[in-house]
Amino acid sequence: MIPRLRPAIGPADIIAAVRAENSVEDFERAFAATMEQAHAVAFPYGRTAQLLLMEALDLSGREIILPAYTCVVVAHAVVLSEAKPVFVDSEAGGFNMDLDQAEAAITENTGAIIATSIHGYPVDLDRLDAIAARHPHVIIIQDCAHSFAAEWKGRPVQKNGRAAIFGLNISKLMTSIFGGMITTDDAELATKLRDLRDHRLEANGGGVFKRAVYLAAATTALAPPVFSIVKRIADLGLIDRFVRYYDETLIDMPADYLVQIGRAEASVGVRQCAEYRNIIDRRRRIAAFYDEALADVCPEGRPPLVDGATYSHYVVRVDDPGDLVKAAAKRGIELGRLIDYCVPDMKAYRELASTQGPFDETRRLNASVVNLPIWVDQRQAERVVKAIRHINEL
Ligand SMILES: *Cc1c(COP(=O)(O)O)cnc(C)c1O
Numbered sequence: 001m002i003p004r005l006r007p008a009i010g011p012a013d014i015i016a017a018v019r020a021e022n023s024v025e026d027f028e029r030a031f032a033a034t035m036e037q038a039h040a041v042a043f044p045y046g047r048t049a050q051l052l053l054m055e056a057l058d059l060s061g062r063e064i065i066l067p068a069y070t071c072v073v074v075a076h077a078v079v080l081s082e083a084k085p086v087f088v089d090s091e092a093g094g095f096n097m098d099l100d101q102a103e104a105a106i107t108e109n110t111g112a113i114i115a116t117s118i119h120g121y122p123v124d125l126d127r128l129d130a131i132a133a134r135h136p137h138v139i140i141i142q143d144c145a146h147s148f149a150a151e152w153k154g155r156p157v158q159k160n161g162r163a164a165i166f167g168l169n170i171s172k173l174m175t176s177i178f179g180g181m182i183t184t185d186d187a188e189l190a191t192k193l194r195d196l197r198d199h200r201l202e203a204n205g206g207g208v209f210k211r212a213v214y215l216a217a218a219t220t221a222l223a224p225p226v227f228s229i230v231k232r233i234a235d236l237g238l239i240d241r242f243v244r245y246y247d248e249t250l251i252d253m254p255a256d257y258l259v260q261i262g263r264a265e266a267s268v269g270v271r272q273c274a275e276y277r278n279i280i281d282r283r284r285r286i287a288a289f290y291d292e293a294l295a296d297v298c299p300e301g302r303p304p305l306v307d308g309a310t311y312s313h314y315v316v317r318v319d320d321p322g323d324l325v326k327a328a329a330k331r332g333i334e335l336g337r338l339i340d341y342c343v344p345d346m347k348a349y350r351e352l353a354s355t356q357g358p359f360d361e362t363r364r365l366n367a368s369v370v371n372l373p374i375w376v377d378q379r380q381a382e383r384v385v386k387a388i389r390h391i392n393e394l
Pocket of ligand 1: 044046047048071073074116143145167179
């Protein structure tokens with residue numbers, strides 16, 4: 001079975017993890033260079049990075065504007081930094097936050113806007129710049145966990161705003177096994193973040209071999225033939241403990257969110273930085289292939305091909321995503337229901353929010369989006385298309 005996600009990890013990455021030749025500082029330098037930014041500061045998770053960034057920027061008690069259609073952990077980090085989340089609906093016809101509504105949500109107490117280039121579709125930097133110019137008290141933070149170096153009309157999204165957040169776990173477009181990163185061109189902020197991090201995080205207690213084994217095991221589990229078995233086990237609910245990443249009712253962090261990454265992660269991260277361009281090029285090629293190959297099957301629901309998009313996910317919109325996922329699974333293709341929740345509709349957030357919404361566009365996305373495997377090679381992409389065409393003919 002072809003899984004919906006798989007890291008771009010080969011045997012050389014696993015050897016790099018075991019050898020652990022690079023320091024976390026090496027990884028930070030390589031990452032900053034890849035993102036063309038002056039500073040990069042490493043963390044164990046993207047959410048830990050965000051939490052400490054919000055602390056460094058003194059945002060506690062302030063309102064933080066963020067998309068309703070995003071990974072729930074971003075909202076968790078807002079709440080746990082003692083700031084107040086203000087959710088904004090998605091733009092009609094797209095996936096990113098509606099920037100007119102974001103601007104309308106700004107008050108005197110707004111501390112920041114978290115601008116997310118979801119699925120790798122670049123946020124409109126021209127409109128964001130105009131908002132920032134009209135509201136100079138509002139800090140722009142880029143959430144690049146899906147986009148990495150996506151570009152809006154040739155301008156890399158991560159370079160816009162005060163700082164950018166990245167997540168680097170194995171479900172992301174590039175990975176350091178575990179990890180998160182902040183990039184910024186602001187030297188003072190970078191120093192403050194390092195101090196805060198060194199003060200708050202526990203050192204990694206070694207465990208290089210354990211992390212290398214995890215990486216090897218995860219990569220193997222996501223190889224198509226092995227994955228068929230893993231998937232069967234997962235469908236029985238036997239590994240829910242490991243694969244479910246949120247609970248409707250809780251706003252929390254993983255137990256190890258304050259344990260810093262070590263040399264195994266750093267060494268994989270350095271290699272992935274060197275591979276970054278190839279990873280993106282392949283995703284763009286596969287996205288273009290899907291777009292063309294599915295033109296007649298899915299004339300309405302295909303996302304536009306956007307110059308500068310990095311395709312952390314290739315998503316289509318269909319009427320019955322659940323049915324399609326089931327039918328594709330029968331044909332050996334795992335499709336995903338990525339972000340099938342609207343964060344402010346979740347129990348924990350309903351209890352916490354003041355009057356908000358409506359979130360009609362986000363709910364429409366929740367009820368229609370399916371993500372196709374985008375990590376694949378051309379031959380596997382052809383199998384995916386064949387399966388979808390077949391289902392469509394039934
Ligand atoms: C994954 C993700 C994050 C945070 O990354 P973690 O490392 O999982 O904490 C932030 N934003 C978005 C949109 C993400 O998908």
